Amino acid sequence: MRVVRDLEWQGPVPAGEGEYGEFFAAAAEGRLLIQxxxxxxxxxxxxxxxxxxxxxxxxxxxxxxxxxVYTYTIVRQYGVPAFAELPYVLAMVDLPEGVRMFGGITGIDPEAVEVGMPVTAYARTYDDTHAMVFWEPSQ
Structure with missing residues (x-):
């Protein structure tokens, strides 16, 4: 999984603790984990x-x-200043391993996203231990 370092991000970041701790640490290293x-x-x-x-x-x-992409929504109105850049896409993605994962889709015009579209995960890291998983159209 590709890792993008995003030092400009000023919004909320995952806590990186509890059941999610290992998931976020692996994402920061470029690995996508499920249980x-x-x-x-x-x-x-x-x-x-x-x-x-x-x-x-x-x-x-x-x-x-x-x-x-299993399903998605295009967010056109924000309630949190950190997510003021609109529109953006939030989606549920079916993985071949048999689970569904939630995340944002980037790198595509929101109007071009479609159900069934193949996507690839990537991680945005904000420091050495925090990463969030996003999706982009597969090449």
Whole structure:
């Protein structure tokens, strides 16, 4: 996964703690992680302390970093100054590993985004431990 260093960002950043800690640390290194249960094989995202299928403790696995747009919305009005640059796209992306991940889509005119469009993950880092995952059209 490509990593973009964004030192200009003044908005909120992930806490990088709890169940999400390892996810954000890996993203800052260019790796996209999801969880997989060692007992039943269930895969899940967002990170949780327990498997949603059998309540075992999940392990981390690296995802391919690709997916397809399941659904999306174009945000045209903001409520938080950090997200004042409009419009922008928020989407749910289906990963080939069988989970759905939420994130912004960049690098494309918002009106050109389509359901089923192939996308690739990339990370924006704000320091050594904070990164947020975004999506861009696949090449």
């Amino acid at each position: 997989q249960c060692p007992q039943c094989g269930n895969r899940q995202h967002y990170p949780r302390a327990l498997c949603t299928a059998c309540a075992a403790v999940p392990e981390w696995m690296e995802a391919a970093g690709t997916g397809t």
